[in-house]
Amino acid sequence: MPQTILDWPLVKKGDNAFPVRSLQQLLRARNRPVAVDGIFGPLTESAVKKFQQSAGLSADGKVGKLTWPKLIVQVRKGDSGDAVRGVQEVIQFHDQSDNPPNHVDGIFGPKTDQWVRGFQTAVGTASDGIVGPITWRAMVSGMLSG
Numbered sequence: 001m002p003q004t005i006l007d008w009p010l011v012k013k014g015d016n017a018f019p020v021r022s023l024q025q026l027l028r029a030r031n032r033p034v035a036v037d038g039i040f041g042p043l044t045e046s047a048v049k050k051f052q053q054s055a056g057l058s059a060d061g062k063v064g065k066l067t068w069p070k071l072i073v074q075v076r077k078g079d080s081g082d083a084v085r086g087v088q089e090v091i092q093f094h095d096q097s098d099n100p101p102n103h104v105d106g107i108f109g110p111k112t113d114q115w116v117r118g119f120q121t122a123v124g125t126a127s128d129g130i131v132g133p134i135t136w137r138a139m140v141s142g143m144l145s146g
Contacts, residue, residue, distance in 0.1 A: 005123065005134060006141035008068040013061060015040040018093045019140040023063055025086035027051060029073050036085075072136040077113040077129055084108045087131050090139040091115050119144065 011023055016039045024036040024044060032047040048067070049059040055070040063071065073083035088104040091112065113129045120127040123138045131139070 005125070005138050006143055008065045008137055009141050010062060010064040011040060012063070013040050013042070013045045018142060019090065020044070021089040021093075022086040022140055023071075025082045025089055026071050026073065029082035029086065030071060036089075068137070068140065069133060072133060074130065074132045075108055076131065077108050077110075079108045080106050082106065084112065087116065087139070088112060094119075094144065 009019065011020060020040050021036055021038045023040070024034050024038075027034050027044070027047045028036070030051055032051050034044050034047045045061040048063055049061045051071065052059040052061075052067055055067075057066055057070065073086075075081075075083050075087060085104050085106045087108070088106070092104060116131055116135065117127045117129050119139065120129075120135055123143050125134050125138065
């Protein structure tokens with residue numbers, strides 16, 4: 001039976017835990033250069049506000065249910081770049097195995113595809129390997145992280 005997909009998380013200044021690194025990668029994918037350091041500080045907040053303004057949203061600097069859907073970038077096997085790095089940051093967060101770590105290299109190759117499909121199956125969504133709005137929401141909301 002499919003799990004209910006959790007709501008988009010609220011991420012704001014002062015946060016320094018998951019999913020800040022993925023958020024920062026997505027900002028970079030949207031041409032908002034920020035350091036990917038996992039800390040939602042003043043520079044990340046400024047980049048969020050600029051993105052929100054450009055997307056026609058209220059520029060409050062907080063990333064929640066209105067900002068996430070505009071910020072995400074759909075990716076799949078064969079894609080590369082910062083949005084793929086955002087997916088790979090989620091993989092690193094979730095990976096509790098003794099296997100060699102998944103590298104955040106920005107290349108959506110076979111290992112990333114395999115993980116995405118497994119995650120999609122585990123949360124009860126279509127296992128198509130495409131990281132679209134539903135898969136992004138499930139990933140950044142921390143589903144299966146417990």
